[in-house]
Amino acid sequence: MKGKIIVTGGCGYIGSHTVVSLIENGYEAVVFDNLSNSKEFILDRIKEITGKKPRLEKVDLADEQQAKAAYKKHRDAMAIINFAAYKAVGESVKEPLLYYKNNLSSLLNTLQGQVDNGIENIIFSSSATVYGEPDVLPISENNETKRPFSPYGNTKKMAEEILEDFSYANSNFSAISLRYFNPIGAHQSGLIGEFPSGTPNNLLPYVTQCAAGVLKELQVFGNDYPSKDGTPIRDYIHVVDLAVAHVKAVERLVTNKNKSNFEVFNLGTGNGYTVLDIINTFESVANLKLNYKIVGRREGDVTALYAATNLAKDELDWQSKFDLEDMISSAWKWEQNLRSGTKFSN
Numbered sequence: 001m002k003g004k005i006i007v008t009g010g011c012g013y014i015g016s017h018t019v020v021s022l023i024e025n026g027y028e029a030v031v032f033d034n035l036s037n038s039k040e041f042i043l044d045r046i047k048e049i050t051g052k053k054p055r056l057e058k059v060d061l062a063d064e065q066q067a068k069a070a071y072k073k074h075r076d077a078m079a080i081i082n083f084a085a086y087k088a089v090g091e092s093v094k095e096p097l098l099y100y101k102n103n104l105s106s107l108l109n110t111l112q113g114q115v116d117n118g119i120e121n122i123i124f125s126s127s128a129t130v131y132g133e134p135d136v137l138p139i140s141e142n143n144e145t146k147r148p149f150s151p152y153g154n155t156k157k158m159a160e161e162i163l164e165d166f167s168y169a170n171s172n173f174s175a176i177s178l179r180y181f182n183p184i185g186a187h188q189s190g191l192i193g194e195f196p197s198g199t200p201n202n203l204l205p206y207v208t209q210c211a212a213g214v215l216k217e218l219q220v221f222g223n224d225y226p227s228k229d230g231t232p233i234r235d236y237i238h239v240v241d242l243a244v245a246h247v248k249a250v251e252r253l254v255t256n257k258n259k260s261n262f263e264v265f266n267l268g269t270g271n272g273y274t275v276l277d278i279i280n281t282f283e284s285v286a287n288l289k290l291n292y293k294i295v296g297r298r299e300g301d302v303t304a305l306y307a308a309t310n311l312a313k314d315e316l317d318w319q320s321k322f323d324l325e326d327m328i329s330s331a332w333k334w335e336q337n338l339r340s341g342t343k344f345s346n
């Protein structure tokens with residue numbers, strides 16, 4: 001074993017795919033998760049994929065005492081990958097206090113756990129939402145960050161600022177913040193994938209649930225944007241590509257290749273696709289017509305977001321490998337498995 005990595009939120013969508021990639025790269029992954037927005041059976045699925053079932057510490061990291069005990073128990077970890085956070089944009093607008101308390105307390109208790117136990121490396125799950133409405137495209141890490149529209153996005157921006165101050169004050173600690181663009185898709189086995197609780201906020205799970213007959217009709221939020229077909233542009237990236245990038249970031253820190261003790265990397269493909277591109281690609285991949293209607297714009301949506309990818313390529317030796325068809329066909333395979341009557345135990 002290369003060593004132990006703590007993955008907070010490791011039963012979640014990106015977390016579970018990252019655990020698979022860590023195990024495949026010879027690490028021992030220990031999952032910290034309170035299962036508030038994920039299912040424990042995902043660990044059995046990880047075992048089906050990798051042959052190893054990660055240990056689970058059922059812990060609410062927003063609770064100081066629980067976090068303290070969990071990090072002490074696993075003080076031999078080489079690094080922490082921090083996914084644990086609430087992530088529904090719309091819900092955060094209605095419940096800002098819930099988001100600030102949960103997302104920031106979990107991070108602060110994690111940083112305290114690092115200090116108490118000498119766990120020197122952290123990888124933080126951030127988002128391109130910290131760029132707000134970009135002035136320049138493609139978006140590079142030098143683009144200024146702006147006040148994100150949603151409290152969810154603002155917890156990501158505030159967390160990065162906390163990490164920067166923490167790293168500045170503690171030179172023996174190192175942090176990398178990974179700014180995801182639009183994660184979609186699922187592991188090619190169809191055993192793990194995006195598992196939104198309730199009605200999905202994000203585009204692709206909404207599309208696949210419509211196609212599966214779980215939802216009636218997809219609403220396309222506006223076609224009056226300045227794009228080729230009037231619908232907004234996003235940089236959709238395969239969740240397995242994202243998972244590999246996290247392993248690369250861990251390796252950068254544990255082998256001391258980082259150039260400063262707070263670094264930021266965009267994780268995108270560099271390609272922008274419109275909402276109608278996604279719909280058309282899905283219809284051709286799944287060979288079915290999707291029931292959708294153009295409605296008004298959704299508040300807070302920006303016209304276009306896509307990444308400059310050179311920094312991650314040069315410094316992490318990482319670039320995305322999967323194309324849009326791979327992303328969409330893997331998401332559809334996962335949705336079909338979900339609906340194939342497989343009973344998901346808790």
Ligand code: WQD
Pocket residue numbers: 087089127128129153181182183201202203204206218219220221222231232233234275298301
């Ligand atoms: C994509 C496009 C919508 C749903 C958010 C977060 C980001 C990241 C990913 C959180 C937009 C359109 C969507 C629908 C639609 N992290 N759309 N009908 O808003 O780019 O990014 O999720 O998980 O931090 O901000 O992703 O999938 O919601 O929207 O027309 O029912 O699809 O208008 O243009 P977004 P999204």
